[in-house]
Amino acid sequence: MRRLMLALALLAACLARADDAAPYKPEDYRLLPFDILAAFPYDLPGGESVWGSPATGFKTVRQVIPESILALNGSKAAVTGYMIPLDLDGVMVHSFALVRSRMSCCYGRAPKLNEWVLVDLPKGKHTYYFKDIPMTVYGALAVGEVKEGAQVTGIYKMVMDMMRAEQEGRP
DSSP: OHHHHHHHHHHHHHTOOSOTTSOOOGGGSEEOOHHHHTSSOOOOGGGOEEOOOTTTOOEEOOOOOOHHHHTTTTOEEEEEEEEEEEEEETTEEEEEEEESOGGGSTTSOOOOGGGEEEEEOOTTOOEEOOTTOOEEEEEEEEEEEEEETTEEEEEEEEEEEEEEEOOTTOO
């Protein structure tokens, strides 16, 4: 049964190209594993304080994205992770978080800001929800603080060109 589900997911992922007219090729994208994207400290906004005593006050730690990571801004990237739908219309997904670990949902620890990529599909496009299946997403990577109001919600964003399902444990 698991093999059938994986085969169907692979077929659907092959059909999940965002723009059927574009000749996207995986070799045109730089593989960026989360080992690179999350290789520096960058915590959630609520965790940015170095706790002191009430007498000494609190110090705010400025989070910094390294120059080597900022240099990836605008590059064609391929990132492998697990899908957590953000904009879901029935079974159609229009945007999702691609997270480093499937333990990022429900009972695991919350991922750090550099352990997920916010993925949007081009306007009018969608894909299906692939639960607990590692996916490689290909697209233009934007690097920098993504904010909703004053709240930082991420540091990586991507508009998906295409994606594919991966075998468990192998990108």
